Amino acid sequence: MERKEWPLWEVFIRSRNGLDHKHCGSLHAPDERLALQNARDVYTRRQEGVSIWVVRADHIVASDPDAKAELFDPAADKIYRHPTFFKLPKDVDHM
Amino acid sequence: MYTQAMDIAAAKGEQLGGPTVPENPAYQAAFDAKIDRGDFIEAKDWMPAAYRRTLVRQISQHAHSEIVGMLPEGNWITRAPTLKRKAILLAKVQDEGGHGLYLYAAAETLGVSRDAMIEALHAGKAKYSSIFNYPTLSWADIGVIGWLVDGAAIMNQIPLCRCSYGPYARAMIRVCREESFHQRQGFDLLLTMMGGTQTQRDMVQDAVNRWWWPALMMFGPPDGESKNSGDSMRWGIKRISNDDLRQKFVDATVPQAAVLGVALPDPAMRWNDSRGHHDFGPIDWDEFWNVVNGHGPCNRERLATRVHAWEDGAWVRAAALAHAEKRAAKVLAA
Numbered sequence: 219m220e221r222k223e224w225p226l227w228e229v230f231i232r233s234r235n236g237l238d239h240k241h242c243g244s245l246h247a248p249d250e251r252l253a254l255q256n257a258r259d260v261y262t263r264r265q266e267g268v269s270i271w272v273v274r275a276d277h278i279v280a281s282d283p284d285a286k287a288e289l290f291d292p293a294a295d296k297i298y299r300h301p302t303f304f305k306l307p308k309d310v311d312h313m
Numbered sequence: 314m315y316t317q318a319m320d321i322a323a324a325k326g327e328q329l330g331g332p333t334v335p336e337n338p339a340y341q342a343a344f345d346a347k348i349d350r351g352d353f354i355e356a357k358d359w360m361p362a363a364y365r366r367t368l369v370r371q372i373s374q375h376a377h378s379e380i381v382g383m384l385p386e387g388n389w390i391t392r393a394p395t396l397k398r399k400a401i402l403l404a405k406v407q408d409e410g411g412h413g414l415y416l417y418a419a420a421e422t423l424g425v426s427r428d429a430m431i432e433a434l435h436a437g438k439a440k441y442s443s444i445f446n447y448p449t450l451s452w453a454d455i456g457v458i459g460w461l462v463d464g465a466a467i468m469n470q471i472p473l474c475r476c477s478y479g480p481y482a483r484a485m486i487r488v489c490r491e492e493s494f495h496q497r498q499g500f501d502l503l504l505t506m507m508g509g510t511q512t513q514r515d516m517v518q519d520a521v522n523r524w525w526w527p528a529l530m531m532f533g534p535p536d537g538e539s540k541n542s543g544d545s546m547r548w549g550i551k552r553i554s555n556d557d558l559r560q561k562f563v564d565a566t567v568p569q570a571a572v573l574g575v576a577l578p579d580p581a582m583r584w585n586d587s588r589g590h591h592d593f594g595p596i597d598w599d600e601f602w603n604v605v606n607g608h609g610p611c612n613r614e615r616l617a618t619r620v621h622a623w624e625d626g627a628w629v630r631a632a633a634l635a636h637a638e639k640r641a642a643k644v645l646a647a
Binding site: 242245 | 355357358359404407408411414415418421426427428483484487491630631633634636637640641
């Protein structure tokens, strides 16, 4: 028998208003409507969410884990970007 | 639920391993260092082929177990004694389906397709937990599956929440959170029956007698005979040995059986003060291997039911896809 897979979708859920949507897994569905419906059934059986995003997995652009060094290391030597870098007199240190 | 795949060699012809990547000593060293530090490995990270292969086998067989695990219980949905029990059982079986889906998705991150995994199951190349090849003969079996089978599964699965492969660990956290409901509803069901007539109490005892030893077998072969344990332990896929988990399960279950008022069918079971654990009798490993190798009471029936369901649904999958393609073409034309 022919086996033709439904496309893969990534699922993001906002657990309650005020919080970000967070990636929670993936699923297969033929189109966006069924992707949403399946996401509800698979990932929110216990009121885990108030909002769902689904995105076709092949539409996601991801950074290359092998390029982690070049991509993220330049930030490591810029510790002055953190407030704790600056030692201020005690009287004003809590500004 | 069920992680026997760690100990059972790949069936002949089962070669799902995801993409092969070139061996690279520098990458290997970085990988080993990550494992030693207790860091997680993520889907796109370099990993040794054997690590990937082991995970694909374990996660996919774990997923198959969840899906096949729906069958023995699904059998009783239409025969549940009350509407409340029917609703609970429906929710539980739906959860097992969900667990299978979380796990298939985790396995897919390793570069193996859903269809290939299902194909391997249907062709009899991939295994699933031996426990589902036993029949559910009475309503009490549903309670005992929740109490003992899901109880054993939880024991097995909690360490997997700290497994070194991120997508698997995250899926297991969700599974474990939901599995606790399964065990408690089973115990609650049995408590209710034990408060009933003598016939009902006998049904519970009979179900315990039949499921006790298969539940102990769920932890897999004794440590000395556990083939793949070494690698799995080193890679942080497996954290606690089969025998240690089995002992933990026995120690946890004995007082629960006392509360319930049932006897565990093992004359050798007694508290050992010097070990600080319960001693228990020898397990019939011939029976275990017999069931694993396809000769349990329900192996053929379970697989046939799965294949039948998949083939019966083929037109639905095809129609949904055709409909989606038609709609996409319309949008493009507009």
